[in-house]
Amino acid sequence: MSAESLEGQSSRELEDIEILREYKGWFLWLGIALIILGIAAISLPMFVALGIDLIVGAILVIGGIIHIGHAFMSRKWKGFILGILVGIIYLVAGIIMLVHPLEGVLTLTLILVAFFIVDGLFNIGLALKIRPISGWFWPLFNGILALILAGLIWSAWPSSAAWAIGLLVGIDIIFSGIIMVGFALKAPDL
Numbered sequence: 001m002s003a004e005s006l007e008g009q010s011s012r013e014l015e016d017i018e019i020l021r022e023y024k025g026w027f028l029w030l031g032i033a034l035i036i037l038g039i040a041a042i043s044l045p046m047f048v049a050l051g052i053d054l055i056v057g058a059i060l061v062i063g064g065i066i067h068i069g070h071a072f073m074s075r076k077w078k079g080f081i082l083g084i085l086v087g088i089i090y091l092v093a094g095i096i097m098l099v100h101p102l103e104g105v106l107t108l109t110l111i112l113v114a115f116f117i118v119d120g121l122f123n124i125g126l127a128l129k130i131r132p133i134s135g136w137f138w139p140l141f142n143g144i145l146a147l148i149l150a151g152l153i154w155s156a157w158p159s160s161a162a163w164a165i166g167l168l169v170g171i172d173i174i175f176s177g178i179i180m181v182g183f184a185l186k187a188p189d190l
Helices: 011-022 024-043 045-073 080-099 101-129 137-156 164-189
Strands: none
Touching: 011 024, 024 045, 024 164, 045 080, 045 101, 045 164, 080 101, 101 137, 101 164, 137 164
């Protein structure tokens, strides 16, 4: 980018450009890693969905035990009953996900719809925020794509649970990787 084209840039934008130049290698490797992970998720969609379900279930069980333990450790606190109830909710939800992983995948598929909506809106916001930087349209594209993916999953639910998590998360991860590679390759021109 020439000195004339940098004149209208704010100090924050100039700082962002310098950071991008300085860490372009990291952006490139992150992009490549994300692309590889995305391909793996697409290749084994149900495996990814069940794996995520089991991990979330285990985390909820551990969180429930911690909540209940904390509540008993501080039983004089006026939030004791609420702490026990929250712990029980975590524990029950986690056990259900571990014992009935397919039903957990159905629930996670709906959570995925919500994730893609939030991810899409945040990427669109990011694109509008970095708009003066070359390549700003890629996060915009990624945001629009995430909103489209949310609509696709929702329109095919519950049958979409068998493929949605692995396939669509894989696609989203691949596009995020492509964006990172694009930023890294564009960095010398900034």
